[in-house]
Amino acid sequence: MRLQLILPRVEPEKIIAPKKCADEECGSTHVEFLQEVEKPIRDTVYDQVKAHRYGCLRCKGTQRVYPVGVSRAQTSLRVQGLGVLLYLLGLSYGAVSLTLEALGVYLCKSRVYDIVQCVAERVPGLKRGEVFKRIKTPALAGDITSVRCNGEWLPLGLTVDDTNGLVLTIDDLSAEDTETLKEWLEPIATAVEAELLVTDDADAFKTVADELMLEHQVCKGHVKRNTEALIESLMAPAAQDADSSLSALGIAPQQAVADLKRLQELILKRQPEDEAELRTFHFRYLEATPPRKGEQASIAYRLRLLFLDRWNLWPRLTRYRTWQGPQGETVDGTNNGSERAIGWWIKERYRTMRGYKRPQSALNISRLLAWAGNHLDRGGADLALLIS
Numbered sequence: 001m002r003l004q005l006i007l008p009r010v011e012p013e014k015i016i017a018p019k020k021c022a023d024e025e026c027g028s029t030h031v032e033f034l035q036e037v038e039k040p041i042r043d044t045v046y047d048q049v050k051a052h053r054y055g056c057l058r059c060k061g062t063q064r065v066y067p068v069g070v071s072r073a074q075t076s077l078r079v080q081g082l083g084v085l086l087y088l089l090g091l092s093y094g095a096v097s098l099t100l101e102a103l104g105v106y107l108c109k110s111r112v113y114d115i116v117q118c119v120a121e122r123v124p125g126l127k128r129g130e131v132f133k134r135i136k137t138p139a140l141a142g143d144i145t146s147v148r149c150n151g152e153w154l155p156l157g158l159t160v161d162d163t164n165g166l167v168l169t170i171d172d173l174s175a176e177d178t179e180t181l182k183e184w185l186e187p188i189a190t191a192v193e194a195e196l197l198v199t200d201d202a203d204a205f206k207t208v209a210d211e212l213m214l215e216h217q218v219c220k221g222h223v224k225r226n227t228e229a230l231i232e233s234l235m236a237p238a239a240q241d242a243d244s245s246l247s248a249l250g251i252a253p254q255q256a257v258a259d260l261k262r263l264q265e266l267i268l269k270r271q272p273e274d275e276a277e278l279r280t281f282h283f284r285y286l287e288a289t290p291p292r293k294g295e296q297a298s299i300a301y302r303l304r305l306l307f308l309d310r311w312n313l314w315p316r317l318t319r320y321r322t323w324q325g326p327q328g329e330t331v332d333g334t335n336n337g338s339e340r341a342i343g344w345w346i347k348e349r350y351r352t353m354r355g356y357k358r359p360q361s362a363l364n365i366s367r368l369l370a371w372a373g374n375h376l377d378r379g380g381a382d383l384a385l386l387i388s
């Protein structure tokens with residue numbers, strides 16, 4: 001697992017004096033040091049630290065301030081962070097508790113759960129309605145995955161800045177139809193000011209891209225694999241003209257085989273200008289008739305559809321070759337960015353468990369991992385930002 005989490009530190013000497021009264025309504029800035037008191041803590045290093053008591057000169061209210069890495073909680077922030085880290089690495093809540101106990105700190109299973117959930121809820125951004133502020137990208141990649149949650153499959157939609165691989169959002173989706181996908185992607189595309197949408201070859205995404213007036217890149221890897229599978233399934237029947245549908249159109253089987261082989265070459269080269277050649281292929285089989293109800297499609301008709309589909313797809317398949325963002329950004333023509341993010345931040349943690357109990361935890365944990373992942377190239381993710 002690719003994780004670089006910075007655990008909170010405990011610094012007993014570092015106690016920062018408060019600037020004002022703890023009572024919001026009072027708000028007086030006149031507070032004075034009263035005394036030093038012992039604060040027992042559960043930590044891997046210290047049994048206890050000192051805390052300072054301060055009193056308000058106006059309302060006489062008192063407050064305690066703790067050293068860096070210590071809060072009102074019994075457990076130090078370092079141990080809380082360690083609990084989160086162990087959980088993210090794949091341990092169950094119970095196993096985290098046992099591991100911490102072996103390290104000399106007691107933290108019961110339900111407390112581990114509370115800490116992990118609390119930290120996960122504080123992950124900034126990564127929500128559909130709250131994409132990181134100020135993040136803009138001309139190339140937005142989106143993909144869907146699903147996790148088991150309370151015995152049912154929960155679809156999760158993930159978006160990535162395709163120019164740098166950063167995860168932008170993870171949201172739960174109610175379904176995977178075109179309308180749902182559009183509702184999901186529209187606010188994100190608007191917020192980041194996307195111009196290009198990068199997806200796999202699911203048809204629903206084509207409609208969504210068109211309706212949102214985004215340019216569209218369909219993953220070249222997906223198209224290559226799917227096209228090769230179709231060519232393979234058609235090659236032998238076409239060579240034999242097994243149902244005589246080719247000869248009925250006056251097309252020699254050798255011609256069909258040559259067309260399929262040529263398609264194979266074109267799909268590997270993916271040159272925008274080859275669109276015209278695919279059109280020619282499609283028109284060669286144009287007279288092939290669709291199957292009647294209950295009948296199988298003829299070989300000639302299947303060729304007609306295959307060439308039609310690839311011809312229509314061509315601009316979406318080759319868009320990456322000429323596309324450029326306003327700052328000269330480019331994309332590689334695959335949806336590897338979102339697939340990698342799904343693998344690392346959703347599936348890898350999920351692999352060790354039987355499923356999530358609550359949809360909200362599936363989301364929160366995935367967001368927490370993605371948030372940490374977004375900091376991999378920036379020296380690691382500082383857990384102290386999420387723990388208090």
Ligand SMILES: [Zn+2]
Nearest residue numbers: 021026056059
């Ligand atoms: Zn006061």
